Amino acid sequence: MNQTANNLTKVCIDLPNHWWLKGESFWAKPLGGDLYELQNVPFCAYGLNFGDTVRAVSASPELKPEILEVVERSGNQTLRVSFAIEREQQAPCIEHLQALGAEVERANATFVALNVPPDVDIDALLDHLDEQEEQGVLHFETCEERVPGSFDDRPNDAEE
Incomplete structure:
Protein backbone atom coordinates (compact mmCIF):
# COMPACT_ATOMS: atom_id res chain seq x y z
CA MET A 1 0.00 0.00 0.00
CA ASN A 2 1.40 3.40 -0.98
CA GLN A 3 1.63 5.86 1.89
CA THR A 4 3.01 9.38 2.08
CA ALA A 5 4.91 11.16 4.85
CA ASN A 6 1.52 12.41 6.10
CA ASN A 7 0.47 8.78 6.62
CA LEU A 8 -2.16 9.04 3.89
CA THR A 9 -2.92 6.31 1.42
CA LYS A 10 -4.94 6.07 -1.78
CA VAL A 11 -8.35 4.41 -1.89
CA CYS A 12 -10.39 4.09 -5.07
CA ILE A 13 -13.71 3.38 -6.76
CA ASP A 14 -14.72 2.28 -10.25
CA LEU A 15 -17.16 4.55 -12.08
CA PRO A 16 -18.09 2.75 -15.31
CA ASN A 17 -21.06 5.07 -16.02
CA HIS A 18 -19.42 8.41 -15.24
CA TRP A 19 -19.40 11.02 -18.01
CA TRP A 20 -15.75 12.05 -17.50
CA LEU A 21 -13.60 9.47 -15.71
CA LYS A 22 -14.23 5.76 -15.25
CA VAL A 41 -13.01 16.49 -2.41
CA PRO A 42 -14.44 14.04 -4.96
CA PHE A 43 -14.32 15.24 -8.57
CA CYS A 44 -16.44 12.45 -10.04
CA ALA A 45 -18.01 10.25 -7.37
CA TYR A 46 -21.51 10.80 -6.07
CA GLY A 47 -22.50 10.25 -2.45
CA LEU A 48 -18.96 10.80 -1.10
CA ASN A 49 -17.65 13.93 0.62
CA PHE A 50 -14.46 15.26 2.18
CA GLY A 51 -14.03 13.80 5.67
CA ASP A 52 -16.44 10.88 5.24
CA THR A 53 -15.36 7.64 6.89
CA VAL A 54 -15.50 4.79 4.40
CA ARG A 55 -14.88 1.07 4.44
CA ALA A 56 -12.44 0.04 1.72
CA VAL A 57 -10.92 -3.36 1.02
CA SER A 58 -8.06 -4.37 -1.26
CA ALA A 59 -8.41 -7.52 -3.35
CA SER A 60 -4.62 -7.98 -3.07
CA PRO A 61 -1.71 -6.16 -1.37
CA GLU A 62 -0.55 -4.47 -4.58
CA LEU A 63 -3.98 -2.94 -5.31
CA LYS A 64 -5.49 0.17 -3.76
CA PRO A 65 -8.33 -0.52 -1.34
CA GLU A 66 -11.71 -0.09 -3.08
CA ILE A 67 -14.43 1.85 -1.28
CA LEU A 68 -17.41 -0.34 -0.49
CA GLU A 69 -19.56 1.91 1.70
CA VAL A 70 -19.77 5.09 3.74
CA VAL A 71 -19.62 4.22 7.44
CA GLU A 72 -19.98 7.75 8.82
CA ARG A 73 -20.89 11.00 7.09
CA SER A 74 -18.72 14.03 7.84
CA GLY A 75 -21.54 16.53 7.33
CA ASN A 76 -19.66 18.10 4.41
CA GLN A 77 -21.37 18.41 1.03
CA THR A 78 -19.83 18.41 -2.43
CA LEU A 79 -20.71 20.64 -5.35
CA ARG A 80 -18.99 20.64 -8.72
CA VAL A 81 -18.58 23.58 -11.07
CA SER A 82 -17.68 23.65 -14.75
CA PHE A 83 -16.82 27.17 -15.88
CA ALA A 84 -17.85 28.47 -19.30
CA ILE A 85 -15.31 31.31 -19.04
CA GLU A 86 -11.53 31.42 -19.10
CA ARG A 87 -9.60 30.73 -15.90
CA GLU A 88 -8.42 34.34 -15.66
CA GLN A 89 -12.06 35.50 -15.51
CA GLN A 90 -13.10 33.02 -12.80
CA ALA A 91 -11.43 34.77 -9.85
CA PRO A 92 -14.41 36.94 -8.77
CA CYS A 93 -16.74 33.94 -8.70
CA ILE A 94 -14.22 31.73 -6.88
CA GLU A 95 -13.51 34.47 -4.35
CA HIS A 96 -17.24 34.94 -3.73
CA LEU A 97 -17.72 31.19 -3.22
CA GLN A 98 -14.81 31.16 -0.76
CA ALA A 99 -16.25 34.20 1.06
CA LEU A 100 -19.49 32.22 1.45
CA GLY A 101 -17.47 29.39 3.06
CA ALA A 102 -16.83 26.96 0.21
CA GLU A 103 -13.42 25.31 -0.03
CA VAL A 104 -12.28 25.06 -3.66
CA GLU A 105 -10.24 22.23 -5.17
CA ARG A 106 -9.30 22.66 -8.84
CA ALA A 107 -9.15 19.76 -11.34
CA ASN A 108 -8.15 21.82 -14.38
CA ALA A 109 -8.66 25.25 -15.96
CA THR A 110 -12.45 24.98 -16.08
CA PHE A 111 -13.51 22.34 -13.53
CA VAL A 112 -13.53 22.70 -9.73
CA ALA A 113 -15.00 20.78 -6.82
CA LEU A 114 -16.36 22.60 -3.79
CA ASN A 115 -16.37 21.28 -0.27
CA VAL A 116 -19.18 22.82 1.76
CA PRO A 117 -18.58 22.38 5.51
CA PRO A 118 -21.67 21.69 7.63
CA ASP A 119 -21.67 25.17 9.21
CA VAL A 120 -21.83 26.95 5.82
CA ASP A 121 -25.13 28.28 4.44
CA ILE A 122 -25.46 26.02 1.41
CA ASP A 123 -28.57 27.86 0.25
CA ALA A 124 -26.53 31.06 -0.18
CA LEU A 125 -23.96 29.11 -2.21
CA LEU A 126 -26.65 27.53 -4.37
CA ASP A 127 -28.30 30.93 -4.93
CA HIS A 128 -24.98 32.38 -6.10
CA LEU A 129 -24.31 29.39 -8.36
CA ASP A 130 -27.85 29.65 -9.82
CA GLU A 131 -27.23 33.34 -10.63
CA GLN A 132 -23.88 32.57 -12.24
CA GLU A 133 -25.42 29.72 -14.24
CA GLU A 134 -28.23 32.01 -15.49
CA GLN A 135 -25.54 34.48 -16.65
CA GLY A 136 -23.74 31.74 -18.60
CA VAL A 137 -20.64 31.85 -16.38
CA LEU A 138 -20.80 28.21 -15.25
CA HIS A 139 -22.75 25.00 -14.86
CA PHE A 140 -22.88 23.18 -11.53
CA GLU A 141 -24.18 20.03 -9.95
CA THR A 142 -24.92 18.77 -6.49
CA CYS A 143 -23.27 15.45 -5.74
CA GLU A 144 -25.63 13.36 -3.66
CA GLU A 145 -26.04 9.66 -4.46
CA ARG A 146 -27.42 9.12 -8.01
CA VAL A 147 -27.83 5.33 -7.95
CA PRO A 148 -28.78 3.61 -4.67
CA GLY A 149 -25.81 1.70 -3.27
CA SER A 150 -23.36 3.13 -5.83
CA PHE A 151 -20.95 6.06 -6.08
CA ASP A 152 -21.35 6.11 -9.87
CA ASP A 153 -23.50 8.19 -12.18
CA ARG A 154 -26.63 6.74 -13.79
CA PRO A 155 -26.10 4.61 -16.89
CA ASN A 156 -26.48 6.69 -20.07
CA ASP A 157 -29.81 5.05 -20.92
CA ALA A 158 -31.30 5.66 -17.45
CA GLU A 159 -34.09 8.18 -17.13
CA GLU A 160 -34.35 10.57 -14.20
Missing part, protein backbone atom coordinates in the same frame (compact mmCIF):
# COMPACT_ATOMS: atom_id res chain seq x y z
CA GLY A 23 -12.68 5.67 -11.79
CA GLU A 24 -11.41 7.92 -9.05
CA SER A 25 -8.88 7.65 -6.25
CA PHE A 26 -8.76 9.65 -3.04
CA TRP A 27 -6.18 10.47 -0.43
CA ALA A 28 -7.40 8.93 2.81
CA LYS A 29 -6.25 8.64 6.39
CA PRO A 30 -6.16 5.01 7.58
CA LEU A 31 -8.24 4.65 10.75
CA GLY A 32 -7.58 0.98 11.39
CA GLY A 33 -9.11 -2.16 10.04
CA ASP A 34 -10.72 -1.37 6.70
CA LEU A 35 -11.76 2.18 7.67
CA TYR A 36 -10.44 5.36 6.03
CA GLU A 37 -11.25 9.07 6.27
CA LEU A 38 -11.37 10.81 2.88
CA GLN A 39 -8.95 13.74 2.68
CA ASN A 40 -9.87 15.35 -0.63
